[in-house]
Amino acid sequence: MTATQVAPTDRVDTGGAAQKKTVRRRQRVVRRVIQLLLLAGFLAAWEGASRTVIEPYYISSPSKIAVRAVAMLADGALVTNALITLGSAVGGFLIGGVAAILIGYLLGVSPFWAAIVEPFITALWGMPRTAVIPLLVIWVGIGAPLAVVVAAILTFFLLFYNTYYGIRDVSQGLIDAVRVMGGNRLHVALWVRLPSAFVWIAAGMKMSLPMSLVGVVTAEMLASNRGLGHLVQFYGNxxxxxxxxxxxxxxxxxxxVMERLVHVLNARALVWRSVSALDKDGPGA
Structure with a gap:
């Protein structure tokens, strides 16, 4: 009798889940269609304006841009310079990101040193980063090394604060539970602090990764003969x-492309957060 009562309920729940999945799929399709229509409308308005209202010298037109893009892709220079810019941005992000996570973690677990060092980092954060580019040119030269350093600097400050406050926000009760079970500092770091703070870190990555691209383009515009920033400066002049x-x-x-990388990292952060929440519930169970 009980089995007879449970089975219909299971079928209803399964049908409801399938219906919700279908609704979500339809909503995604509708959103994509609306986005494509908006894009098509914008391009059509742009093309029409360049032919009738505004001089093409100022805004060009989608048709001319498409033809020129095909020519520049066939030439190979656009792809080469895009890879240079992407490589510098990713390299600067990795260097600045590793430094930010390491220093942010160390200061997050040491209030004494945080009180000493954080005011200096805050003071440097308030300084316009582009103002130090002339000095960086003297130190590291021009081209890709300069672009990587500028990207690393921009990445560091954004990611440092997220890591620092994320580590400080970790539940002390969860840390104590791991220590009671015999965990050492490494266990606390790998099982508690970093997984719990990873959502903060991933949010910092989402902000700092585009800023690393901004830093690279700025450096390439000011002191480089390669990269997309250089091409923007060249064609603009x-x-x-x-x-x-x-x-x-x-x-x-x-x-x-860089945003998709951040999306993957954010998805990983959500998994870590779920595991951390389960571990947090475990000791009290």
Whole structure:
């Protein structure tokens, strides 16, 4: 009798879950269609404005940009410079990110040293980063090394604070539970602090990764003869609006690639947070 009563309930629940999944799928399709329609409308308005209202010299047109993009892709220079910019941005992000997580963790677990060091980091954070680029040119030269250093600096400050406050926000009760079970500092770091703070760290990555691209482009515009930033500067100085838009489109693609990397890291952070929550409930069970 009990089995007879449970089975229909299970079927109803399964049907409800399937219906919700179908609704979500339809909503995604509708959103994509609306996005494509908005994009198509914007491009059509842009094309029409360049042909009737605004001089193409100022805004070019989607058709001209598409033709120029194909030509620049066939030439190979656009892809080469895009890879240079992407490599510098990722390299600077990794260097600055590792330093930020390491220092943020150490200060997060040591209030004494945090009280000493944090005011200096805050003072440096308040300084405009682009103001130190001329000094960095003297120290590391121009080109890719400069771009990597600027990207690392921008990445460090954004990710440092998220790591620092994320480590400080970890539940002391969870730390004590691991220590009671015989865990040492390494166990606390790997099982408690970093998994619990990873959501904070991932949020910092989401902000700092695009900023690393901004730093690279800025450095390439000021002191480099390669990269998408250099191309933007070159075509802008040449008053070549169409080619400038092509390079900006390439920067958009590079930014989207980096955003997908952040999305993967955020998905990983959610998994770690779920595991951390289960561990937190475990000792009290």
């Amino acid at each position: 040449s008053f070549d609006t169409t080619s400038t838009f092509v390079v900006l489109l390439a920067l958009l693609v590079v930014g989207l």
